[in-house]
Amino acid sequence: MGKPKLVIIGNGMAPGRMLEHLFEKDRDAYDVTIFNAEPRVNYNRLMLSPVLSGEKTYEDIITHDENWYAEHSVTLHKAARITQIDRTAKTVSSDTGITAGYDKLVVATGSSPFIIPLPGKDLEGVLAYRDLEDVEKMLTAAERGGRAVVIGGGLLGLEAAAGLKMRGMDVTVLHLMPTLMERQLDPAAGFLLEEEFKRRGIEVRTKANSHEIVDDGTGKVTAIRLDDGTEIAASIVVMAVGIRPSADLAKAAGLETGRGVLVADDMRTSDPDIFALGECVEHRGQCYGLVAPLYDMAQVLADNLLGGALNYTGSVTATKLKVTGVDLYSAGDFAEGPDRSEIVLRDASAGVYKRLVIKDDRIIGAVLYGETSDGPWFFDLLKKGTDVSGMRETLIFGQAYQGGAPLDPTAAVAALPDDAEICGCNGVCKGTIVTAIRDRGLTTLDDVRAHTKASASCGTCTGLVEQLMQVTLGDAYNPAAVTPMCGCTHLGHDDVRRLIKSKQLKTIPAVMQELEWTSSGGCAKCRPALNYYLVSDWPDEYADDYQSRFINERVHANIQKDGTYSVVPRMWGGMTSSTELRAIADVVDKFNIPAVKCTGGQRIDMLGISKEDLPAVWADLGKAGFVSGQAYAKGLRTVKTCVGSDWCRFGTQDSTGLGIKLEKFMWGSWTPAKLKLAVSGCPRNCAEATCKDIGIICVDSGYEIHYAGAAGLEIKGTEVLCQVATEDEVIEHVAALTQMYREQGRYLERIYKWAKRIGLDEIKRQIAGDPARRKAYYDRFVFSQKFAQVDPWSERVSGKDKHEFKPLAVVSMEAAE
Template sequence: MNKERLVLIGNGMAGIRTIEEILKRDPDRFEITVFGKEPHPSYNRIALSSVLQGDSSVEDIILNDYDWYENNGIKLYTGDPVVKVDKRRKKIHSKNGIVCEYDHLIFATGSNPFMLPLPGADKEGVIAFRDIKDCETMIETSKHYKKAAVIGGGLLGLEAARGLLNLNMETEVIHIFDHLMERQLDASASDMLRRDLEEQGMRFHMSKQTEMIKGKDRVEGLKFKDGSFLEADLVVMAVGIKPNIELASDTGLKTERAIVVNDYMETSAKDIYAVGECAEHNGIAYGLVAPLYEQGKVLADHLCSKETEGYHGSLMYTKLKVSGVDLFSAGQFQDEEGSRAIRVNDEFEGIYKKVVVKDNKVVGSVLYGDTSDSPRLLDMMKKGQDISDMNKAVILPSEDASASAGESPVVSMAADEQICDCNGVCKGEIVDAINNDGLNTVAQVTQHTNAGRSCGGCKPLVADLLTATLGEEVVQNHKEPMCGCTEYTHEEVVAEIRELGLSHPKEVMNVLGWESDEGCPRCRPAINYYLKMVAPINNTDDPTSRFVNERLHANINNNGTFTVVPRMYGGVTNPDQLRKIADAADKYNVPLLKVTGGQRIDMLGIEKEDLPNVWNDLGMKSGSAYAKALRTVKTCVGEDFCRFGTQDSIGLGQELEKKFEYINTPHKVKMAVSACPRNCAESGIKDFGVVGVEGAWELYVGGNGGVDLRGGDLFCKVNTKEELVDIISAFLQYYRENARYLERTSHFVERVGLDHMKEVVLEDPEGRKQLIERLEVALSTGRDPWKEVVDSEDKQQELYEKTHVEV
């Protein structure tokens, strides 16, 4: 039977959730094609703030990796938005020239950030906060500038401001209203939030209206309508979103504020549907994730010919954490005629609760600081429960009563009450999954039920439910597994590989009883690393288990092109290398060459099909800018040229880089060598930082110059270069053998302790010797990843095609 052709325009959360629901109902019915504007698989946009704040990486917020699309037979085109829809011929045209026919077409084009049309808004340094690229821009800007201004005191603006504080920027928030988050909080809760955020370092300018953005080419500050001025090197606009309906309008679909849909998410055109922020149902365009997922379920039912009551709108509610503060708001929480409110206001504990009652029903609520009552109150609102026979102590228990009860609110929740509002997962579903599927951790519950997969605000309740279902002792004794595919921890996987002599990722998954035959983006690269680390001679690398940047030997850019980074030892180059780079840049029309902080040259904007030939023409080793390995050794000019230099920093830096290049490590590793305490190579914020002093070298370890800024710890002072190299070798090997995959040295040192590392590396000469010997074995297998299995252009192209993933 021929499959029906289903095309999805938009690779965001709402559209992909619809596809997930379709696959649950009828996985063999459709031939599915997805077009996305961004050069990424689907990711959790709600979690962008955690990336900006340094709590998560981009990989951590990926919802469905490239393998998920491939395993489900989905054609994915990223970085290639649809630009035209021919609804008469049922064809779409993409920006890159792809023409695709459809039987059913879904618009899930989401929203665009609203940029205030201010004079100067086009200057460099004025951005929105909407996608991964915006996060990367803020992180990069923080390395060179220190004054940030956020226009907008709503949820998105405050999350951006918190992230900028974490990036060590002076952060000012400008808001046109007199209190923050006016759509989610009343004045009392807003005032408490403002006080808490001011204590964190934010500064607020309330009831302020920006008149223009000042500066020449780059932003220099904001001028307000009251005549005042605020200096700023970066301006982030977070004033709202507007549905992305340009394509729909050009297609001839009925649009108002968004694309108009009926109860079955059908647009005005036959076989064309819309879900998410771009859809308008009964005059409402929803911007929260829970209604969008509800729409996706209805559309999946409709497309799969399942019986459905249709979509009839959603109760607006929000449960989230803003800069460490728990918030919940739902329904009509402002005071109005005919309503009464129950309030608890504890300024000492930073807790505020308000429940609004009208016609003997709970119609709205605001909870600040303690949101444990939110599931019960939300359930009352959804059911329209009559509370005429309840007293206020039952509707909103006091803190003393809650504390004396000594139990989580999940214990008394009914089975049909929702734990995860975003994904519509109730208590009963989670309890059944825990009991029937043997779940022991929050990560496993998320993997099996989707609870906590979006904003993550319900994870404490999920944890409480695990404890209530299994018992505290069982939960406490269960270690957090590597991922949702297994019950094994990182350490246990390594132990099993050693004991059983396992040699391939799929063998590990099969022998250890992985739940997924293919694994996931968290476990597959980790297993591949552990195998090579345990047995570097016998176990070969599996390219298909590496991240896409590592498979393609270049960094993917936000427009789908790639960046090639040739290696320059210690940041030193010569005319011959520069000519090769210049010639390749001309030949392949490289749009940008940039000197990096690691003292190399980025060749940005190379098309993926040109990568093999670019490397051939360069004839230079890869700089491993994409790798979990030694990236760079930054050096100052040293004693040969600098009047302050006391040591040969360039010579030592090049020796270290040549010795440790291409050795796989749990995460990226950066080194630096400074010839004197002036520290021009920034040795104090590297994984391994060396500083020359009179007649000796100081070694600093565990530094991190990224978002999670950490100064390196002074590890030792040695007199000879040979001793220094030995100590770095032993430390590096112990890190390789004992760190968890994707654990930076900064986190590893904090976890195991600096004193422990000194005992292992400095105080045990025999142990140090054995660590160095094992490292030397691993080093003997390391070669340039681009050159190690290819000697000709044909073989390079063959490898490229073998490891290529559509991006």
């Protein structure tokens, strides 16, 4: 007799978390089949706002990739919407013609956005904001520019407005109520939030009742008209006014429904073999749209599917706004009333507002704006109904001021109970993080993110996670991930990269202004790093600033200890010709170059050239067809090869030809640190591919791709990424791996150090195991190459989107110093 069949309708965050709990307890309890109406795997919907703003990509927010379903033997039907539940036959049927039987069924159909029945609601350009498809439509609209009108000043509406503004659109928010987010904020905090959005250039109109969406005559949006007659031009109109549980399928099947699918405390519906979970559920008269209750339900359901007896009794919820730079936290009931009192702290100069609502000596509501670090502590007191009468005088100042002398932040987080929620996005409590740190030997923030998901989404809980690591590890804590990138800022490299994207910062002065650099012009450590990050993030918009590069990159040659320079022409894959060799010999004779050296990268290095001779040396080499070998670059330097199958009796593939293809495809791309490749024609490894940043070993059946080697101050063999069958697959994997490194690496961080920090398994999962994500990285690399540096030795205008690259001769030598 086979395993019982568990069928799940819906593939959102709640059923995903439920399956994690289920597999944790009994991996083989059920034969699991999932029907997902969306054409993709499970992703974190809370992170749609960072995707919209540009801070993250779709690939960054995937919760369970294709490998996860395969590893857990889950059958996933994508783009297959269930249209019928037959409770008598115990089957479900999809609009794609699939019928599947079940022993147990989970209905997790989520919710649907509410569309205001305005005239014009069906026009092209009227969008909802609920899933990735909605985000993709908004991104397409943002590329065209114009004005976005967002109807709804709640959580989703404001996140949509901030994201569209970051994408370059003009934005107006229309909100019916007098203040923003009135369900989560009191009027004072709502006012502060409105002022912040106005400072960001977003127009906010409260008490604004929409009357009609105006047609441009061709079926597209052109404006929106309010009840008072005001007309606002609009390229798109985004409705973000609320959600409704998607209960129609359950209702049609005869299950009991109200606003949502009615469930008991064990998450069963009116049919004992059918459960419901998530935003489609109504439990004890409540429907929930926030993630914490859905995760609580998921744990209960997983337990009951395995014969347990857990009960779900309801949830108290807390809210955070996922807009970079806006710190806001709200929990519980903050309405005024005769049976309650309040404690308020206002600091107008610092932009801080805190309000606690007290009833019967217990916190029943909390609103924090501008400074939210005590949010989890207040929330824990609220959930547990803790008597706060003994700390009334100091309560508003937070946990650090309780019990006498002020606690430092790490002592405060140490005092939190194990069930205190640290990461709201992923529902991770303190005990889970501490257990993972101790049991798995985690010592870095990236380790904790990888194993627990805490701080891996919006990042607002990062400070708490770091404090928790400090408490748990003591002297063993490795704070490298939060070391400031230089003395001009308190921010680390990762935060700077994140904020450059999220705030759409596209010049060095913009970065220094917006991120509050303490030095007006930066320093020798931060300027090259910022220049690289901007080149990497905005390849089509940012103009590379050579004055922010190191001297070698500024003069396109390596400075030597006596002040002279060495020049290295590029020899593709280490191959050359008599014509090229004669040209080099002529240059050596003409300029009396004192030393000529064969390098380890299979090229010829001319050493001892004076600075004033550099432009003429480049000119002569350029006439012979040479381009710069970029031996000075934080970028691709060499692709070392052996002679391969064309000449060697042991060669299995054309290693030289593949090396040349890789070098010509990838040269000119900047990377966080120097990048060296090699292709060996057989496992004898004459090209030393197993100590390079990226290496290829040719074998009888194809190509083995290696990465993360080192042969300098640190000696390290490579890691095997995967094996592929064709040269095209090699190029795609290598380019995707390089792009992942470009996007995530810290400036001057070699690829082996980056791989150790990110995690070898994570890199293999994204590049070798996820074709869609690999293709996305590859496409971004190809796009950036349109604007990559062409030959800096020759004065010409590139065909690469008309970007002009001038030789150093155009720049004064004094400036180059």
